[in-house]
Amino acid sequence: MDSLLVPILLFVACATVLAAGLLTVGSLLGPKKTGRVKEMPYESGMDPIHDARRRFDVRFHLVAIAFLVFDVELLFLYPWAVANKNAAGLKSLTNMGVSQLMIFCEVMVFIALLTAGFVYAWRKGVFQWR
Amino acid sequence: MIEPLIKIAILIGGLMTGAAYFVLLERRMAAWVQDRVGPNRVGFPLSQFVSGLKDLRLFGLGQPAADGVKFILKEEYTPAHVDKRLFVLAPISILVAALVTFAVIPFGDVLPGGVFGDEPIEMVVSPGAGVGMLVVFALSSIAVYGVILGGWASNNKYSFLGGLRSSAQLIAYELPLGLGILGVILATGSLDIGEIIGEQARTGWWFALTQPLGFFVFCVASFAEAARLPFDLPECEQELIGGYHTEYSGIKLLLFLVAEFLHMIAASFLIVMLFLGGWHFWFLTGSGSEATWFQAIMRLVVLNAKIFLVILFFMLVRWSWPRFRFDQLMAFAWKVMMPLGLINFVVVAILDQLKIVSGNDSSGMNLVCALAAWGICIGAWVAISIAGPLVADNRPRRELNSFEIDSQM
Numbered sequence: 001m002d003s004l005l006v007p008i009l010l011f012v013a014c015a016t017v018l019a020a021g022l023l024t025v026g027s028l029l030g031p032k033k034t035g036r037v038k039e040m041p042y043e044s045g046m047d048p049i050h051d052a053r054r055r056f057d058v059r060f061h062l063v064a065i066a067f068l069v070f071d072v073e074l075l076f077l078y079p080w081a082v083a084n085k086n087a088a089g090l091k092s093l094t095n096m097g098v099s100q101l102m103i104f105c106e107v108m109v110f111i112a113l114l115t116a117g118f119v120y121a122w123r124k125g126v127f128q129w130r
Numbered sequence: 131m132i133e134p135l136i137k138i139a140i141l142i143g144g145l146m147t148g149a150a151y152f153v154l155l156e157r158r159m160a161a162w163v164q165d166r167v168g169p170n171r172v173g174f175p176l177s178q179f180v181s182g183l184k185d186l187r188l189f190g191l192g193q194p195a196a197d198g199v200k201f202i203l204k205e206e207y208t209p210a211h212v213d214k215r216l217f218v219l220a221p222i223s224i225l226v227a228a229l230v231t232f233a234v235i236p237f238g239d240v241l242p243g244g245v246f247g248d249e250p251i252e253m254v255v256s257p258g259a260g261v262g263m264l265v266v267f268a269l270s271s272i273a274v275y276g277v278i279l280g281g282w283a284s285n286n287k288y289s290f291l292g293g294l295r296s297s298a299q300l301i302a303y304e305l306p307l308g309l310g311i312l313g314v315i316l317a318t319g320s321l322d323i324g325e326i327i328g329e330q331a332r333t334g335w336w337f338a339l340t341q342p343l344g345f346f347v348f349c350v351a352s353f354a355e356a357a358r359l360p361f362d363l364p365e366c367e368q369e370l371i372g373g374y375h376t377e378y379s380g381i382k383l384l385l386f387l388v389a390e391f392l393h394m395i396a397a398s399f400l401i402v403m404l405f406l407g408g409w410h411f412w413f414l415t416g417s418g419s420e421a422t423w424f425q426a427i428m429r430l431v432v433l434n435a436k437i438f439l440v441i442l443f444f445m446l447v448r449w450s451w452p453r454f455r456f457d458q459l460m461a462f463a464w465k466v467m468m469p470l471g472l473i474n475f476v477v478v479a480i481l482d483q484l485k486i487v488s489g490n491d492s493s494g495m496n497l498v499c500a501l502a503a504w505g506i507c508i509g510a511w512v513a514i515s516i517a518g519p520l521v522a523d524n525r526p527r528r529e530l531n532s533f534e535i536d537s538q539m
Contacts (some may be wrong), residue, residue, distance in 0.1 A: 005256075006134070007134035007137075007256070008256050009234060010134055010135065012230050014135075014139075014142060015230055018142060018229075019221070019226060021220070022221065022381050022384070022385065023381050023382065023385075026201070026202050028202060029202055030202075030205040030207075030380060031205050033446070038209070039209055039211065040209075041209070041287075041377065042286060042371070051285065052284075052285050052287045057294075059298075063302055064301060067302060067304070070305050071304065074305065074448070075489075077312055078264075079314040081316040081319075082315060082321060084321075084482070085319035086319055087268075095276070097237050104483050106477070108427075108476070111234060111476060118468065118469075127455065127460070127461065
């Protein structure tokens, strides 16, 4: 295993133990009482009418889809942002006959396309919360 | 194996204590803003244990300890109507994700060798993890799961709405957050937080100075990601009681609240490291990767002072601005932050390319680039403040007729 990963996994283990330990201590020390009214969902004193998990507004779904589209497009920019000044990466590219300036122009075209998609979605009212 | 464990123990201990005392600080701050006294009484009741001793009051510094004890002694209650497994999993997952973020965030610079063994000690749990920013990004996305799980498992309409709102808000503001980070990564050419700080120290130009627009976008987005006012819609008390943690009590509630504070602390760490130069301060900390003892200690002090100031800023903002309405929140994310983030990224890329093409990396060139970036930042600000009122219809939906609702862009 990658030795860089070990500390992070250790950290995950410690944090989980901490959270679970706190929960255990709390359940050991606290009082335990229950009752019919206490079991009910808290809805400001009204009797709940039905289960809370029902159909919900499609707007939330639209936001999620718009997010997915743009997030994936942004993810494409990360490798370029890291490699733009990286001497080794640039050298192998120039050996293939591609210059750094050309890649820059391609990225700008990519961002222009992304912006075009963004403007289209805006005109279509995707970002309008209605 | 031992060294990371010691660091983890220091970090977790420091963060949990820090979160507890920041709650006290925030309450005192709220009192100060609102012209009240605030919690100043709880000290240590020594007379309860040994008769004849006087109680210590200590300006309310016992409050966090008292709060902690109270949380632990409360009933650990799981209502009957919830999904039991998810109900317990949600607070654990959100706390773990919030804590583990700090595994790749350095809490100081390198300590020179000599005292604790001969090797210099890097003050980060996982040194050399070259993809630090990606890990932070991934873990901050996992926090969304905790919120959604909590809201869904509670089987309560308030929680459910809070969870939905929260998920929509967190994912909408993740795009500007990513765009803000992208500019910094482009200027540095690395995802390693240590290298990002090193680059700012080497040039002496903090990224807040060279990319003001990116700094603004990142700050606002991280306020939203930490769900702090004016972006605390996931749990706006007046509408949703407690939002996604309405049904939670005792330790589980404590875990949610601590995780929320940890998000804020992580956000201020990131703001300081990506944009405010990390441990670097001119003429005080040196700028190389090697540091003398004096410089190493100054770096620690400077870093923590900056983080403290940013946290104070977070708290001041909380008591200064009213909350957004939900449609305003979404419109702000998509129609203001996204374009600003794109503008920032393109400007940074072009200025960077200019430097590469001209082969000119002198301080004069840096000054010109920074001035250009500031000009564009102010220009964008002015353009939005002029165009915003012309384009946006800020009336609540109930005051619009159906035609206006459809024609709103």
